[in-house]
Amino acid sequence: MTTTTLTAAPAAPLLDRLFKEADAASPASIAAFAKVSAEERTRLMRSKTDYVEFYGQMKDLPLPVSRETGVLLYMLARTCRARTIVEFGTSFGISTLHLAAALRDNGGGRLITTEFEPSKIARARKNLTDGGLVDLVEFREGDALETLSVDLPEAIDLLLLDGAKALYPEILGLVESRLRVGALIVADNADHSPEYVARVRSTANGYLSVPFAEDVELSLRIG
Ligand SMILES: C[S@@+](CC[C@H](N)C(=O)[O-])C[C@H]1O[C@@H](n2cnc3c(N)ncnc32)[C@H](O)[C@@H]1O
Numbered sequence: 132m133t134t135t136t137l138t139a140a141p142a143a144p145l146l147d148r149l150f151k152e153a154d155a156a157s158p159a160s161i162a163a164f165a166k167v168s169a170e171e172r173t174r175l176m177r178s179k180t181d182y183v184e185f186y187g188q189m190k191d192l193p194l195p196v197s198r199e200t201g202v203l204l205y206m207l208a209r210t211c212r213a214r215t216i217v218e219f220g221t222s223f224g225i226s227t228l229h230l231a232a233a234l235r236d237n238g239g240g241r242l243i244t245t246e247f248e249p250s251k252i253a254r255a256r257k258n259l260t261d262g263g264l265v266d267l268v269e270f271r272e273g274d275a276l277e278t279l280s281v282d283l284p285e286a287i288d289l290l291l292l293d294g295a296k297a298l299y300p301e302i303l304g305l306v307e308s309r310l311r312v313g314a315l316i317v318a319d320n321a322d323h324s325p326e327y328v329a330r331v332r333s334t335a336n337g338y339l340s341v342p343f344a345e346d347v348e349l350s351l352r353i354g
Contacts, residue, residue: 136236182297190248203344203347220292222293232262241269246270287311328348337353
């Protein structure tokens with residue numbers, strides 16, 4: 132039988148458990164957050180300044196990509212034979228597990244992931260250890276605006292944007308010069324950053340881009 136790192140133990144049963152735990156936890160389960168109106172939530176999600184407070188309230192929640200987006204990440208990283216990946220927004224490391232599994236099946240590589248909540252970094256490190264993939268991952272603790280402004284690989288094959296939505300243009304700006312032609316960018320819930328969507332949908336800016344699946348903007352670096 133043909134198998135992959137994603138679909139075999141230890142990653143597969145671990146991800147199954149993590150997704151089930153994520154299903155059981157939601158932002159509404161946080162008392163302080165449940166009181167916030169839908170409008171205020173949208174404002175916070177789009178704010179370039181209040182994101183620390185917003186995500187701080189949700190520091191005990193995994194907030195992962197969907198199961199489908201997880202598999203999509205694995206497939207895209209395999210297809211572009213990624214060896215260098217950058218991820219904005221680690222949380223508990225569910226997307227990180229998918230991307231690292233692809234790196235393993237591509238023959239190895241380096242995944243830089245960044246998160247400002249120390250407890251989330253600790254959980255993600257444990258999950259990547261339990262998944263047998265921690266050797267492929269460099270965890271950068273702190274605000275991605277700082278942690279991704281230094282020491283990036285010469286060429287990046289895939290970028291996942293899944294931190295504060297309002298910062299997608301700024302994070303893309305930090306990484307852009309290292310994205311190789313043919314690199315893929317997956318931006319989760321990019322509809323919360325119209326500025327980002329407008330930028331990647333303009334070929335003049337060096338991208339081809341389409342909305343893909345339910346929540347994802349998928350872009351290709353063309354020059
Ligand atoms: C939607 S969750 C990421 C989920 C993760 N990609 C997954 O699928 O498992 C977003 C995470 O980004 C973190 N975050 C938001 N803005 C950040 C920033 N500027 N720098 C570092 N981490 C940030 C939040 O604390 C939160 O844990």
